[in-house]
Amino acid sequence: MGTSRNAPQEESEDGARGAAAGLAAAGVHGTALTWVDNAGITRVKAVPAGRLAEAAERGVGMSPVFDVYLVDDSATTSPHIGGPDGDLRLRPDLDRLTVLAAQPGWAWAPVNRYEQDGTPYAACQRQFAARMAGRARDEQGIELRMGFETEWTVVRGRLPQAGAELDYPVTGPAYGMTRVVELSDYLRDILEALAAQGVEVLQIHPEYSPGQFELSVAPSGPVGAADLAVLVRETVRAVSVRHGLTASFAPVVEPGGVGNGGHLHLSLWRDGRNLCEGGEGPFGMTREAEAFLAGVLRELPALLAIGAPTPASYLRLRPSRWAGAYHCWGLEARETALRFVAAAPGVSGAANAEVKCMDAAANPYLVTGAVLAAGLAGMADPAPLPPPASGDPALTGTQRRLPTSLPVALGRFERSAVLREALGEPLFGAVAAVRRAESELFEGATPLEIAAATRGRY
Template sequence: MDTSPTARADRAARTPEADEAARATARLRAAGVHGVALTFVDNAGLTRVKAVPPARLPEAVRAGVGMSPCFDTYLVDDSMVTGPHLGGPDGDLRLVPDLERLTVLAAQPGWAWAPVDRREQDGTRYAGCQRGFARRMARRALEEHGIELRMGFETEWIVTRGPLPPPGAEPEYPTAGPAYGMARLVETSAYLRAVLEALAAQGVEVLQAHPEYARGQFEVSVAPADPVGAADLAVLVRETVRAVSLRHGLTPAFGPVVDPSGVGSGGHLHLSLWRDGRALCGGGDGPFGMSRECEGFLAGVLEELPALLALGVPSPAGYLRLRPSRWAGAYRCWGLENREAALRFVAGAAGAPEAANAELKCVDGSANPYLLVGGVIAAGLAGLGRGPERPRLPEPVAGDPAHRGGQPRLPASLAESLRHFERSRTLRAALGGPLADAIAAVRAGEIALFDGATPVEIAAATCGRY
């Protein structure tokens, strides 16, 4: 009997999924791939991985790859806490790759990548799977309201030459040009070209790339996708930037701040609502042309925003960035094209309602993107679910809300946002008790971890971890 990996995979191919995995294995071999990185993002916002050779891909699709559930309560420094339901050394899960997202990595020769769903040993849904949570919320929007969401993340990062410096030391940046300046693009043109080439080779549609405000800071925005796809893309884009950076002798930092006295890096989330191919964020009779359903959805998000920060700004470092008059969205308000508001509405060009969208500006790159998109959908659906009594948006804010009296400040610390999260019936019901409790345990753990640390120490301990 032929006992080669190929023969074993052929014998196991008794389902359409296994047939698809076998075909994928053949494609990976033809592309010179020797390892497939299977990733998920934990509740601290770190991307964790197990890898298999292509020959093991059919078996991974059929039965999953084992990994402990303890990572649900890992902190940013790889220490571990425990929650009432999750955490500790017991148990095992199965990582099941999503072949629809399987991608040959252009900046990591010989490697491919796929995100995973985490399942119980018997193949049933795992209550702590963040990707599964995002999928459930997107499905709920469609089934209960006929609404499809399109979402997209902006990826911001800072690069330095060589390793990130110890606390208090000045990083060596590869650029000296001004913010958004062509000089900075020229200085790093080979590096940015390599980022764009790698993303294009992986089928990622880039909308724009540019130097950002802070020294050594850049941004890439990609085309919108379904909520789970948008979160998958956020992971893929970040790891592609990381790989390209390292090949150019640069170290990328995706954390909220490198220099706590300066401007940090966000992870802004854009979203739009659609039904039967019709845009609901434009062409309506609500504020600035949005439909009343769009208004109700955004009002639900704005109402829940203090609790949502526990998902979108999950690290103490994020509150060093979330400060007034920094374009970080530190106030719980919204406005038309207002980059100081936490929720910025983009009406789009005249006569193009399909371009209208909303941007959540207060969130950053320490967030688990699956938790964030799922939480935003849950909050928006809570607004839609009130029917005729659904909330309305307050008056929009023009200008810097720090200079407009009466605007409510968003939580200024993780401890404050955690209190809102723990009181949120909307988010707890959507997440389910085990996942909500694990998130709360991780947030409490990081509050304790950085208790008494200076802003410089917090920034140094976190900026290079995500």
């Protein structure tokens, strides 16, 4: 006698088959299934559209060793992860399945990673972010709305080797309309592709450095914000290729200039109310929001090992460049690592905080999850924020710098009981091992050599 499947499994399998059929009807032939490793590289396995249902039901095999891969595709090892043994199952989240407008015939979905027996993989960064979001809901009754700013630099053709001159396709000034005119077709195609994919763009504009642009999207939950960071980046990359351009999201493309950040905006919500406004705390934030932000501020030196994860990050994290190099916070203070944006008069729900010291070499799932962990630790042990900073700390000399190198940030990370407990030993150990190995990889390298070695990897 045969056994019947349970209803949830049946519905899941029916949904997967329906999604696969929908892709075929849309002319999609392949689906890119992505995750982001601890070096911040988006890795992929792709399946034909007809096999998507099987991939969702059974998973796609992949080695766990990529959690200890470095930016140059070499590998290290860690106490729990490393070596050629073992296998995982990549299972796409079909709720995030997206037909890619800039890659005709392709779709995309992020994956969660599982052990062969179906149990969650302890070092899955996406499930870590989801776990922290669940903790916020269960422990504090709050949800986080988050969103990443995406900054990139675009050049003609391929990125050259160290010492060669970069060929920027624009000549206009920083924030100048000239750049929009020079690349209007390119920027229009980015907006068109993202709109076709259901991504709500808030703004797009030229940034400070040559060939640099920034794009921000509407906020989402912690996992959704990280998913969007990946989708936006790969959409920009695809549109760039179609225009004969190369987009780099690396912390620095040329040393000495203003680099590409990956700033994280966040707000806390409960029962439809934004806790970053309408309260008795500094600049109208509630005491709960203040405690959360105080927790983030307290952990920032350790969080740098998550959000500024490569030696190249510390070429960007310099004073007087709006990079957030100082361990302080302030109202609309662009030189502080933590910037608070108060609600404008007559505009409710818009108040938020911005973590400025992070860049796009970071794994966005680790960023959202780790910032959440730090904030929740602050709420569990509430303390007021210190007095806010203003002006440029490089001129006033009144604020402390954040760690100025990856080894220093790694030391703070390894001493963080908050992040160790939240990440769990397998993921915590893998992150630390990758940071240590990349510090050694670039030991003695010049800024130009570091920039050239990493600008084509992100």
